[in-house]
Amino acid sequence: MALSQSEVLAGLAEIVNDETGIATEAVQLDKSFTDDLDIDSISMMTIVVNAEDKFGVKIPDEEVKNLITVGDAVNFITAAQG
């Protein structure tokens, strides 16, 4: 069964926390991965691959550059679960 947007956000926040140590509460929909959360490209790719595993979705490499904010990623994952 597909997860809701808030469930995806919570799951993604755990992945971000595990990779970077950033508090899960700080991972909010309007936050930019690079500008607000200071996540580099290497951590971003690790987060993407872990998100694919966790949510059972495929996030193509060419799509990753469009995931500017946490909300972008949550929306993509929520839709991809479809």
Next chain:
Amino acid sequence: MSHKIVVTGVGATTPLGGDVQSTWRALLAGESGISTIEADWVSGYELPVTFAGQAKVAASEVLTPQEAKRLDPSSQFALIAAREAWADAGSPEVEPERLAVEYATGIGGVWTLLDAFETLKERGPRRVLPMTIPMLMPNGPAAAIGMDIAARGGVRTAVSACASSTEAIANAITRLQSGEIDVVVAGGCESGIHPLPIAAFAAMHALSRNNENPAGASRPYDTARDGFVMGEGAGAMVLETEEHALARGAKIYAELVGGSVTSDAHHITAPDPEGTGAARAVLAALKQANARIEDVVHINAHATSTPVGDIAEYTALRRVFGEHLDKIAVSATKSSTGHLLGGAGAIEAIFTVLALRERTAPPTINLEHQDPAILLDVVVSPRKLPDGPILAISNSFGFGGHNAVVAFRSYN
């Protein structure tokens, strides 16, 4: 002008302890850091050797999970040792462009490399972590330290098997002497207690197979020695021009007075039985120190506990020192720590520095029946070293015919 070089900080994580003080105390107490490996892979691979000198304090207990995640275990040990050394030196204020790192490993990120290959085979290329290359590269530990302390005067990695970290310390000398650099963090690390290196070292019959008695397996100079015991961990020292250290009122452990590197060009693994290359390295270090052979009161020997290696080193020492060798207190501390490969020279240089500072040579354990072919005055319980200016050397030799020697003098 040539600047004097002093040691102002030391750090280590070893099979005997998670820092220098606990390691040194355990060493003086004659403890062994060697034990049976409690991991499933030991029986899973039916390894012929089931013990090693495992780090007394796991790196995961010291670093944050995020730091550990981006570092191979060898770099984790390196960072722990370097941070201790840096803090011990009083976290010196130094221009980043005049701060350098000379930090070694013997093998590099073997855990990262082999784990990533398993991931590739089982889960495909997309699951191979993007940090894999920076984690496995042998300059990874040096780079991690350099970033941590903001060293912009050059970060270099000596790789010469078991001579690596002594070579790294020796490599610091010219940079400091010339005055282009004020401070260097030098040393080395290793994390090779992994089934593949164990299988491979065992295949060349380099490792002790005394599985029934791990604590007694590393026994340099003993007639029953049957190979070395792998260890893991790291050592680091802060080296500084005397001028820079005095100006900031730093405590000074000892003076680094010589460091040299030679090569045998004899055999890829076997030591030159005549010890010629090793002897040249010792002599070159003493010449650089402007010392006489009679000044040397203590040697921290390479002494890995292999049948041929211990004799070859003895032969080299006898060539250099002649009858004076009988008056030198020789310690083989791998008897307690095992052989840290790329980290061995670093922790042994620290032991040498502490021996000078505390005027105490550390013991060699497990020596029950000294090989009659090795006529050394081996220290078996902590021994007082003479007062006054004294000099000590630390030897390291590596597969490939690498010989590296560093010499330290007591400071005041």
